[in-house]
Amino acid sequence: MPVKVKMDGLADSLFSQDGELSKLYSGIRSKINKEKLNQFPSLTAQQRLDWLVGSGAEFKVVPGESIKNLETALEYKEKGNEFFRKNNFGEAYQNYTKALQYCPVNLDNPPDPANKQYSIIWANRSAALDGAGLYAATIHDIDMALKFGYPRELWYKIYKRKGHALIKMKQYLEAREALEVSLKNIGRSDIKKEKDRDNYRMRVRKQMTVFNVTKTLYNTELNERSDSVLAAGKPEDRGLTSKLKICQDGARTKLQAEEDVLQEDVVLALDPYVAVVNVSGGRAGGKVCPHTLEKMFHPIPCRFGSEETFSSEKYRDEASESYHQYEWRILSTLSKVGLLEKGRLALRMITMIKPGDLKKVYDLVQKKKKVEEVEEGLRTPVKAFDLPVENVSGEESLLCSVLALYLTRCLSVSGYLDPASSRSNQELELFHLLYLAVLIALRYTRPIEILDVPKQKVGILDTEIVRDVCGFGIYPDIHQIQQSATGGNCDVIRWFVAKKLVLSSFRKIEKGSSIILFSGPGLSEPENKGPNDMITFRCGNELCTNSFPLKENTKEKIISCPLEDCRLKTNIWERLRLIQKLKKDFASAKEELERNEVTLARDILKDTIEEWDRIIIRPYKEVTQLEKVYVKSLLCDIGDHERNLVEGNQMGQIINMKKKPNIMPETEPAEQDTSLVKV
Template structure:
């Protein structure tokens, strides 16, 4: 389905119909209905429609949606008139059965339905919510924390009250995120969840989605312009961070940026919103500390990305209709009408690349191997797998500690942080950027943080040179 060159064909409608039959056997009834809806919209052959109409009717019965089932059985009877290739006796039997079901339903009798009472497959977990009150200024965070500022440390989070271990302190959707290329055929491009039942892009074979809702959201924003440039981005070897720098642009219309460009250097006042580009623009970028070589490297990447933006049709608001290749990029002359746009958006992408170096996060999922027959799954250890990169504006304000006070995990695209220890009122609420004292020696931690984040860590484990777990002896271990 993903690799079909033409996604608006009768052949594709038959594939959806066949998949609905398979899903029916798997008792994934909500997905059955969705595939039947899709196959009809794609022009499923009229002489075969009685099959999917009857399947829809019986699926609705299982889901106890009797009023809709009545309409579906009526559609089945009508469709049988066009089933000229269907065996006459079987056609008459189906007509009789459908009429009988209509009589029963119209009399208001309750049907037993499926004795197993199956639940539909949940493609994604529900949107997580903070259990208590949200911070008024930083709504992604709990009111148990506030964001403070010091000249030497920048912005950081502190506790407004005593926080108990396990408390949920932040739930945030990324401002922008990009799935890694190797998961483009197994996970949703929009929300990053695994796709047991994929929805292909109707215009390209490059990505998949978990639902029509995610497909529609992507097509209305970034994927409209990325659809035909994704393969070139992957072939170029650019990192996921570079791709995020581009998506931070493509997910909004050109007019959005031309409207706010004069306000970018002024920090937002009032509510700190996740979808406000100004909040990303004003995150730490260490522009004043960069070398000429660093600027040259990032400027070259920004020039490549803004050229892709131009060829995608973004500046005109008209997405291109065919894939782009390197030869087309190389042969493109500078279009005078795009000079101002190239300068503006090239500059924004360059800024994005600098900001993302210090503020992007990995998005990961926990994967557990399937146990061998007769083996207990508990004996198998799971592992965190790097799926995507993303930037979370509120979480980016939290400072690092080699002994963090929170842990982070993901629920679809949402990042969640919880306290891993009791935090007293007024204490800093810190996260971890990678190296942690329990497994990485001080010298290595300091070197990693200096190289990647350009700061010297002064957390307590670094100041007091705490030993790693492996270096500890029984004499140092104290539990209470």
């Protein structure tokens, strides 16, 4: 008997409940009885495919076409102009971006006169960015306008804007060059009256007076992102620091420190095999590059004519040469049918494979050979297919089969499969690999996060650091490491540089000790064992392993170690006085953190924890509290650094203090440029 279908969490993680894929799956699920469902995982790919095709379900996919249309582009451009005149720079920027997406362009020949409108839209968007204070993005858009043949008679205006943005970015040498170009082009501009030309020259020269205060001009270097690549690690270590090693411990493996791991050491840094932007909510839509998962300030339109945008020409072209050339025609369809991130990751696992390599990957998987070991003959890495997918349930198998067939139909119309191909098994091979890809995505997908650290830290001690999910990725190299490094309380914090997963330690791990990188469900240890009023003091002899459990208000002053080879006397009274100082240091660190002195607070906390560990043995409630605040300070430091990169490198607000200080006076606010090109 057919069973009544109720969407479960498994299906919900692949497609939205109100989408067409959900309806397609529900219809198929209602036609399969329990006996057949239980048999589904043991069927061959051909048998699963035949059953789905015979079910009568409609798997039709209509490919999208290029959205390029000059008329639509000009409509968005005019909307942008209207918002700009009202000083609504955000809405103006959004409409100019839409205009760029729709505007036809000859990318192979940028100076082509047919690109005039395209160049003007770039220039107009640069004005909106300038008004919004995003000066690096302003310079980028001006350069794009010039690259695509911005009219020479308007150079005076755009170079003046570029000079203003460069001054704000403290790029004084380049700013002077830009303003000199503006001056030179006023004589050949579209300004008709000589009097008006003279007035414009005076405005530019007034802007250039900023350079008269010094004989030495320079360009301030931009802020750099903290290096998260492990200098000591090797490629075969799978992103793991050489300080750690996977060791056999009886029947199980463990991750062990080969040398001391210090506080704030980066112990793991990994790029995902595939990653996609969060499409189901969060801080991603339209703001994060789908190729790098970095924030976008000047989106670049898709080369082919989809609505996708990228953070730079370089990344757009990288995507266009690999997966994007097979995905762009089906992106709008995938959104309409409600395909979520795990399903898109499965699709990306396939589109990352060159079509000519598809059969080889299929053969390797069928022979159960380790794909990674024979990747030399492949043009793209496919190690994610080595991840184990055992104990597949009937429900899981049916769900993955339905989605695999739908995605097979998508790739059949997107250009991935050659319609002229004589190989009759090509679709079956693609279906089977997609089936595996969906299973892998279901089991191994990880969220990629952005730390949302408040700029003002007042009250930070009473709140949790917010982590916004901006994307999802599959990290195959973590699988073996996770099996060896999962336990109770973690010894590391997790953060991301774009889509690179970084784990860094927040406590010292001594050589020979095991280290926990991942918390397993239900494995958290209690914060403190034993009475809360007890302190376990270390013996004063650093080479001795003995310790003395005492109450906090103990009257003991001197304790002699009872061990024959030690006998050292430990001054407990002196240590109790030190503890009072350490508690004051802790209070001071919390005050500094709430005063936005994050680095100072972090350093105080780090030193205080080290001093505690020198005299006592954990667990102890004071150290536990210290460590929680220390972790929070580390996350704040990471979040603040990312914000400083944005504010400094996009808005010119932060100076790299290792470089020359700013010796230039503040420039006057730029005059509002309302003369956007309308042609």
